[in-house]
Amino acid sequence: MDDRRVNWLCRVVAGLVIIFLVAPLAVIVIASFTPTALITFPPQGFSLKWYANVFQGSTHFMEGLANSLKLGLIATGIDVFLGVFAALSVCRYDFKGKNALLNYFTSPMYVPSVAFAFVLLQVYSQIGGVPGMARLLIGHLVIILPYIVRNTVSVLHVFNWTLEDAATSLGAGPAQVFFRITLPLAKPGVLAGALLAFLYSFDEVALSSLLSTPRFVTLPIRIMNYMELTFDPTLAAISTLLIVASLVLILLMERFVGLDMFVK
Amino acid sequence: MATLELKGLTKRFGAFTAVDGMDLLVAQGEMIALLGGSGCGKTTTLRMIAGFTEPSEGTILVDGTDVGRIPPYKRNIGIFFQNYALFPHMTVFENVAFGLKLQKCPKGEISRRVEEILTLVKLTGLDRRYPRELSGGQQQRVALARALVTRPSILLLDEPLSNLDAKLRLEMQVEIKRIQRELGITTIIVTHDHEEAVSLADRVIVMNEGRILQIGTPQEIFDRPASPFVADFMGFSTFLHGRAGGPPREGKRPILCGERTLWVAQAAAEELGSDEECLLAIRSENMALAGEPGENVFPGRVESMTYKGHTTRLEVSGCFDEPVFPALREIPGSKEGDEVLVHFPCQKICVYKAENN
């Protein structure tokens, strides 16, 4: 059918978009194996020395990674509790102003993180004595909460609440209902939200640029600082490691919860 | 208003053959029903005629012209979708006027023709509503009006009545038939409901696994299904295994079913050799309870009774090896566990060779 021309156009654009999306990442992976400090294409030879460099103390990459992981995991861990309870409160019960409450929970999304970071900076300078990690943690707790709330709500929104009644009628207590029925069914939304929240925290730069102290620096800031001083393939090596981690993560997600959660 | 001819129409999806070498000639103004279960290829056939799906093999001729290379938007074929597929962002008027606007009709003519067709489907006064503000039956009539207003040469209806409740369904059956007659439009209706097919169509085509099993008038299909499969699909409830026995007598042939001898019409058993295994089929409503023993009357025990409103359906065992399911118009005096006599009218029994099964 004549539809084919449309189909063909869409397919070509889709292909180009995919190439566009993947190309910079592919370039990084290839560049990470060049033996020379100047990245040339095609690479002249093969070397793993930049990977060795990543793990050297002088780059502080591993220390940054540990900080970023710690920050991301703690913030996400706390917010999963806050967010899932918050989502339950606005989905499970019917009351006036529940939309306003939901908007309140997601409001940090509408505030530029740079503006919020600056506000926190001013508050900290007034109070004084807030330690390095807490300075960032408070900011991250706020900015990633909306992701968890929104993704959990999107599942609970279409949740069949009579299942809870059914479980109760079969003799399950409130806790059993929550852990055996509600939570397992809401799991894809909670997981997708937690993943997005963690990644947002892990990648966050604007807050960290303003709030981090020399004692607590996250990985993205370490990479950016390194970039300003030395532009060698060590950057490609650490980037490749992050790319591979993302790829593994996405394949695991696809395998265990499916990716449809990300389609709005 | 056109003739439609399918020649060796075939559609394969990978290893799966959805439609397998279909041949069909539809006369001008005729109404044809494609009848079959889900996955029988009826909807794929419809989509190929409309041009949404390309045939793997075969040709589609409209008025003798091959339309294979013509894109769907130039075929002038009206189509009614099972889920109506109304444009949700347009009013009833805009939905119906859509095709006319594309044909660059003058404004005055558009409103006149839309009004005309809305009157025909009894939807006047609703033209400013959006589809979601209408009931199912109203949406369905909008879809019908939208498909008809451009005066297509062929009208395709995909399960037009399946989403409606019983009362509305009956009303719309009459309506569709009336409109189709009035406009004299060549129509193909796809359905899985045999009652819908026989009450609407001039000819019924029974399909299974991409092939045509039987073509005939509603009467033929309803009373004389060509195979046990078609019989089952047409609502025959009672199937009996038997064997041809003895010489014919007075236009009847005896069939041995276990201990009993059942007489069937000679014409129905023409193809049966002597002693050949066979399968008999009979509709529920063609069996009746008898007052006294006689030809084709056998005793049995009522296992269960289900009241169905205008009929009562019994399950009776003991007449033959298989249970039989008579449906009675009047409520019988007997109850579950009672012995009854069941009459099997010999003219109403269909006979098939056993290997056909």
Place this chain on the structure above:
Amino acid sequence: MERRRQAALLALPAALALLVFFLIPMGYIFFRTVGNDGVADFAAFFRDPFYLDILWTTLRVSLISTGLSLVLGYPAAYYMARTRSRVRKWMMIVILFPFLVSAVVRSYGWMVILGANGLLNQALMALGVIARPLKLLNTEGAVVIGMIHLLIPYMILSLVGVLQSIDPNVEYAAYSLGATPAQTFRKVVFPLSLPGVLSGCVLVFTMSMTSYVTPKLLGGSKFRMMATMVVQEINVNFDWSAASAVSYILLGVILAVQVVIVLLTSGYMKRMGGGKNG
């Protein structure tokens, strides 16, 4: 009443956390800024061509990035929404995968490609198209490319959802009534996908207005957008009053865009609300 108390109890921790760590600081600093002659700072912003230029650059880059993301993302999303599930699954993986990779890493990839000694310049010189490296990096173009790369997955994901929910039969119905593919798109598919187009555009526009990493890494030190300006005022110029003016104006623009979009679309959304697609 019992249920009300349960709801309140569940909502309380998150509500309290946001109140203490978000609402109170935002409000406190806002009123303090206004109290400390902040209004004069806002006025100064709008009188200074330097700042106005930054605001205009930010708006321009964001609008171009949003427009291009839509133009490129729409066909890709349409293809995804209508293709077989296996192809769709792999496209999902390929689109979501860069989406998970840090913005710093993705910008770095473009630096390797677009730099003076980058892949593109090397290739063009090897082919003899150019004699000397072109300045590709540290330009507005580089920022737009990086921005689209960063944000087009959001656009595609917003669009795939609505496009999937459009009944394919509605498109077939349009064909059968004589609409060409182009007419079907203009009169049926696009209007029905508007909710996704809008949410995608608002999302991409907002994120590019506030983005920090991409303009900083791909735009170079002389290229300024609102977010990079805030950090520069604080970390380089130590001018906190200018920083607060810039950050509140950025916040204001974003909230204004949200409000305008909500007002513009509420009528249409209401009309489409619960619309029966099939």
